[in-house]
Amino acid sequence: MKPNYVFLLVLCCILSSVSKAKIAAPAGSNGFRVRAVNLGGWLVTEGWIKPSLFDAIPNKDLLDGTGVQFKSVTVGKYLCAESGGGTILVVNRTDASGCGTFSLWRINENTFNLRVLNRQFVGLDTSNGRAGVNLVAVQNTPGISETFQILRNSDDPNRVRIKASNGLFLQAKTEELVTADSKGNEGWGDNDPSVFIMKNTGGLHGEFQVTNGYGPFVAPKVMKKHWKTFIVEEDFKFISRNGINAVRIPVGWWIAYDPNPPKPFVGGSLKALDNAFKWATKYGLKVIIDLHAAPGSQNGWEHSASRDGSQEWGNSQDYIQQTVAVIDFLTARYAQNPSLYAVELLNEPLAPGVSLETVTEYYKAGYEAVRKHSSTAYVVMCNRLGPASNTELLAMAGALKGTVVDVHYYNLFIDLFSNMTAQQNIDYVYNERRAELSAVTTSNGPLSFVGEWVAEWTIRNQTKEDYQRYAKAQLEVFGGATFGWAYWGFKNNVTGYWSLEWMIKNGYIKL
Known part of the structure; x- marks a missing residue:
């Protein structure tokens, strides 16, 4: 009988190991991890990424907001x-x-x-x-x-x-x-x-400012040229050949009303998104659709297409219903496309202006909108920024199948990082960021996703080696996210460190 006990003990250990491996990996993905790049500044304008987009606007210093x-x-x-x-x-x-x-x-x-x-x-x-x-x-x-x-x-x-x-x-x-x-x-x-x-x-330099600045006759020409040239098929080819397996594509709510969106927005971004899916399929890339700008603006920033810095999303049920309708439209359009991997319901809602109750209500409704059309696409729920708990979405998202919690990690924008040295920034990633990510990476909850990060900091005149070590630290730590990570962004016409294309071509990051 003794050999049987040994056999059972070994079998239990094997089953336990397999069970743990399944818990750690995204459900049904065979251990696939997203190594993505954000196509920021393309279908949702951010002026700091491409300032020249605003150059020909008359009185361009007097834009909305x-x-x-x-x-x-x-x-x-x-x-x-x-x-x-x-x-x-x-x-x-x-x-x-x-x-x-x-x-x-x-x-x-x-x-x-x-x-x-x-x-x-x-x-x-x-x-x-x-x-x-x-x-x-x-x-x-x-x-x-x-x-x-x-x-x-x-x-x-x-x-x-x-x-x-x-x-x-x-x-x-x-x-x-x-x-x-x-x-x-x-x-x-x-x-x-x-x-x-x-x-x-x-003021702001977002989608509202650029389209309203040029006006209804010029804006369509300017934007269609931008969408056609800023990101092209060759970029998808480059991405696929350099260790990236997915793209996160920020879109604005008006895309659901293409080709005739509410003024001042102009039609054409939906065609660009169609092209992105076509290229992604051709080069074997997954696509994460990210609703970056919601009606009324969920954070008052230019990348949410705010008109004047006001944050009004969530103040009205109308806004929530409109946003659910956008998610429904996008999922229905791409549900059968083999490249659709995930739909992110809302980017960076800002607390306390957006309450936990409001964002939870919306996320549940958005989840159902995705599931109406797809049983396989992951549903990504972004943490609120500001005075909000890193783990506040875990219970709600964990009760739903195929969900992901998105966290954004930048060693920027707050005073904490203003006087840090290069080594202190690197240590912060290995220690604090690892702990923060660990808190949202649970064995029986939603998957974790570092949806935005960048190898940039507030300090200047650092060596190339410092940047390489900083990027390496983030790749190591954020590689622990069970869904994966996405670098912000792919192109930037102003600063190279914000551009993964530039970082790869110049030897700062190797994937």
Whole structure:
């Protein structure tokens, strides 16, 4: 009988080992791990990736979401919405931050709505039933009375006049009285109360800005050329020959309405995505569709196509239902394509503006939308950024089959990394990042995915060897993710370290 006991013991050990191996590997994938690259800046515009895309926009420094401040040359103080909105405009602030910074909604190159801190719009006072000459900021939706032209001095573009919808210019009569009743004059001197010094505080350079900036006649030509040339078939060939087995493709919600999406977005990105699937199939690559920009913006950043930095996704059930419909459309279109590997429901929702309850509700609905068309595509759920727990999605996602939790790891953007040396950054990856990834990589939960990372940091003038060691550390640690990882991104027209193509060609990364 003793040999039988030995046999059973050995058999149990083998079965235990096999069971553990199955737990560690993605379900049904035979141990396949995604080694992907993000095709960022292609179907969802990010101006920092390709700044030249904006070069030919008239008044390109006054795009949607740009912050502007107006200092009266006669009073010497800044135009402000009293209390941040809801009442009159004044010219009594020495500090223009907050209520003295207006966010532009661009109508054309010279015509705008001015949104104030509390998200109301500057306009002529219509409380008496008709437009007067006094200025208020009370409307939540802009109309004709909330429309203004910014006219710039040709010799000094920062000297401006602001023309109201009544055809007259704003003027600062006193610190407490701003009216739209000046005819202006031919001069731009410091004695004219209709003259203001405009200061630009910066803004966004995303899909909304580029399409609305060029307008409905030029934008389609510009964007179609960009989609046709920024990523091409040869790129997929290069990717497949250099150790990458998948692409993560950021898309915007308007793609579901192609070829006639809501303005200012333009049609054509869906055809580009079709081409991506065709090329992926030809070169043996998997595709992860990533909904990078949701209606209303889930984080207020340019890469979510926010108009003015506002984060409104999740505030309305309409937005959630629209977003589920986009996921349904995309999955239905590509469910039978052999290259579809996963659908990511939403990129980087930002806490606390997007609550856990809201994102959980959406993820469950998005999951069902994917499963309606595909039983095999993975459903990727991105962690919220900001003050949110790294593990908050594990219980919900773990109860659903074929789910993945996406985490993004950048040694950038926060003060913690600002004074770190190269070795400290590398040690941080081996220690803190490994621990963070381990916390979301559980044996009986969803798979883990480092959906964005990059071999870039805040320090400068480091050696090539430092970058190589830093990239190697991340590849080693993020290789522990049970779904895989995706480098951000493939191309970047400004900085090489953000481009995996450049990193491979120049010997910084070898896969």
